[in-house]
Amino acid sequence: MENVVKTFGSLTVLDEIELTIHENEFVTLLGPSGCGKTTLLRILGGFEMPDSGKVIFSGKDITNVPPNKRPINTVFQKYSLFSHMNVEENIAFGPKNSGKSADYIRGKISYALKLVNLEGYEKHDVTKLSGGQQQRIAIARAIVNEPKVLLLDEPLSALDLKLRRSMRQELVRIKRETGITFVFVTHDQEEALSMSDTVVVMNQGYIQQVGTPENVYNEPENAFVADFIGDSNIIDGVMVHDKLVRILGREYPCVDVGFPLESPVDVQIRPEDITLDAPQEDALNGVVTKISFWGMSYDIIVSAGGFDWLIQSIHRREVGEEVSLHLDPENIQIMAKPQSEDEAKLVEQ
Amino acid sequence: MFQSVTVRNLFLVPFCLWAGIFIFIPLVCIIYYGLTNSGGSFTLDNIAIITQREYYYSLRLSVVLALITTIICLLLAYPLCLILIERAKSAGTIIILLFVLPLWMNTLLSTMAWQTIFERDGILNQVLRLLSMPDMTLINTPTAVVIGMIYNYLPYMVLPLYVTLSKIDKSIFEAARDLGANSWQTFLKVTLPLSLPGAISGITMVFIPALTTFAISALLGGSKLLLIGNVIEQEFTVEYDWHLGSALSIILMIFIVINMVLTIFFDMSRREEE
Structure with a gap:
């Protein structure tokens, strides 16, 4: 479904990365901080331009397509909710931009809130929600746009251990229910092994190994x-x-x-x-x-x-x-x- | 505990003295003079003078020019600050410093510089003649006054706006883009509402001095273009009519109070939302 080839110049944050992500896959980019995994994710999201190389999506080159025109949505590390809007307005932001009808949006909001177990929170103030709840709203806000791919940038790193564990299960469930391809960035190997279909281990701008969790644990290549x-x-x-x-x-x-x-x-x-x-x-x-x-x-x-x-x-x-x-x-x-x-x-x- | 409260109250004394001597007493004087005649008895005649054509025109011109100045400052400051926050923090700070530089110069001095630029045989027209273009009459026009005010007051718009905008997490803008908003929609739906507090303090800080200025209009507007500030100055220094001058000051203060009430009201309704 996707075919990513990339080179990065001056600092060589990413060096000739080649990665194929398949439809409906849960892919984790795993590596220590500074390994280039977030940069790779930002290139997929369209926030960063590769110096050379292409991002191919379903056979189409989307390298120069701006983020707002990509069938891809992102859950940011710090959630990045709009603090001047309530839960409902946050979630409606995407569908409104694409000109969906009010009825459609209302249906989508209640579906999304149900999916993240926050039914009835429509009118709540996002700044008064807990970290875990804000995270769920950020996920709901992204999936209402029915993206083909959801990018998640260390979404669990700000949560405490217990919450992190339960959110892992939640994410796997949400992925299963929506059928969206997940690309998940983390430095936590436990997260990577427990959630993913495919783990991409990265270090210093290079992909070290791509494989199933069992594969990278039992048969490390280096x-x-x-x-x-x-x-x-x-x-x-x-x-x-x-x-x-x-x-x-x-x-x-x-x-x-x-x-x-x-x-x-x-x-x-x-x-x-x-x-x-x-x-x-x-x-x-x-x-x-x-x-x-x-x-x-x-x-x-x-x-x-x-x-x-x-x-x-x-x-x-x-x-x-x-x-x-x-x-x-x-x-x-x-x-x-x-x-x-x-x-x-x-x-x- | 008692002692610390006493000590804390002690620190308030200089402020109370200051406020009393330099704010409260002059205010009482202005209100007293504005509402009395030369005989010392109460009258509203001084206030009513504003209905006379020349005074009314001056006030109207002041409000219009102050509004134009504020709007242009806002339109200049937004793109500037938005570009600056995308730059590295250090670069942004240096450029902001350059924009604030006019504040380091005496207002009169920099306005006089504008005078020599706008004069009939000033720098602007000399350059235009060199390029064999027609002369421009800018000196003693409202345009000249507005340009002078924008030059002097733009920093007061840029500073609060830059501070507010630079505090917003960049990923918020990215989130908006990610959710399908184009640059313009991102600005209207996300940047503008989140930076409103900065814009409002900028508006207040530009509008009030622009409304009350008399130095800039005296130097760039000439004797025919009288703003309310110039009229008040003349009442005090030329006509020696303190009663009329005070009354006009009261009217000006009403406009400033309206501006501030609107600002506070806006701020409060925002805070309630949050």
């Missing part, structure tokens, strides 16, 4: 993605041959193939995928150096083979306890090393 999404142990390794990797002088069977023989690689192991056992003769043995309780599990740091491993376990260990580390082949994720210094910089945090 050390940046592995490190940014969830907790990871990332270790230098050497690919001995297909399905065999050497880490810290020990050889481990794995499932990845297709790397050159004896090539250096980044190896990622999730902390929850390491099992601890009593020390054994031919295993990777180490000493527990730190332990902290996180409610559901313990974060355990084990110093083994000259590397501090982060391990998550529901079993308590004592500091100073000797343990052995066990890795299953399918839990060892092999990632290609960056090919150049420029690329290396990108995956650095």
Whole structure:
């Protein structure tokens, strides 16, 4: 449905971004602040012009189409409600601009308010609403225009944790009920993983990986993605041959193939995928150096083979306890090393 | 607690003295002189003088020129401020400073400069002759007075408007565009209502001095173009008729009070909405 190709000049906020967003998809642009995700969103909305490249929408080039003529609406980070208008007038702003009849607008307002669970709030003053309510009005104000795509710029970042959690469910529901394509910008990996169909991981103006939430979590393509999404142990390794990797002088069977023989690689192991056992003769043995309780599990740091491993376990260990580390082949994720210094910089945090 | 209240009240004393000596007493004097004759007895004759043609014309001309000046200032200031808030904050501040510069100069001095520009053989006409264009008679015309007033009072419109506009979050304008409003609709439906408080204080700050001016009209309007300010000045300094001068001042004050009441009323109805 959409085909975005973009280059950005002077500061290179975005460098040759190519991204296809499909109809009725929930896409999340995920990355640390300054990675260019908001700029990309603003280009989609028409508030920013790419230096080169095109924004293609349903086969039509809309790069030079102003925001008011795009079939796209935005939910802004700070909601940006019109403080001189009440709830009803805010929501009616868009349809009025497109010359819809009063009857149509009235119907749309009550539909939109119902959708965001704020029925009966028509005459309320927007400045007196809570943050969560203002957010809902901002969403209602955008969707009454029946956009093909809804852009959401970190819409949950101003809300407290509990509200943020419930708004996630709300957004997924609203998306399902309206069938609008959502493009959601966030730096919160939890938000990205729990809501999206597709996650686009970005860093320093480059797209690092595009995939389903499970895909980017389980099969990160490089050390940046592995490190940014969830907790990871990332270790230098050497690919001995297909399905065999050497880490810290020990050889481990794995499932990845297709790397050159004896090539250096980044190896990622999730902390929850390491099992601890009593020390054994031919295993990777180490000493527990730190332990902290996180409610559901313990974060355990084990110093083994000259590397501090982060391990998550529901079993308590004592500091100073000797343990052995066990890795299953399918839990060892092999990632290609960056090919150049420029690329290396990108995956650095 | 008692002590702190006492101390706080103590700080009010200079203000009360100031207000009493320089605001209240002169006001009482003006009202006294305006409503009495030379014998000291009460009369409305002085006030009624405004129905005489020459006085009425002066007042009408003053109100019309002040209105024109205010409207032109408003029309000049809006686009300027809208362009400035889109610039980087630092650049905007410097340009605003340039626009406020006329305030640093003495009004009389800058108005005299305009006089030399508008004179029959002034700079403007010399330039026009150089370009072999016909002369323009601007000196001693209402146009010259209006230009002089716009030059002197524009900063009072620009400053409050710029401050109000720069406080509005830019994403509000973007939201309006996003929701299908073109630039003009965005201005009418969003920018204008949100910047109204700034515009209103600008209007007040331009309209009142423009209505009461006598220096600008004396220098650029000549002896034939008498604004109400000039008439009042003459009553005091030439005719020595303090009673008539005071009465005319009272009439002028009524206009200013009307302006302020309208402003406050507008402000209050806005606040109620919020």
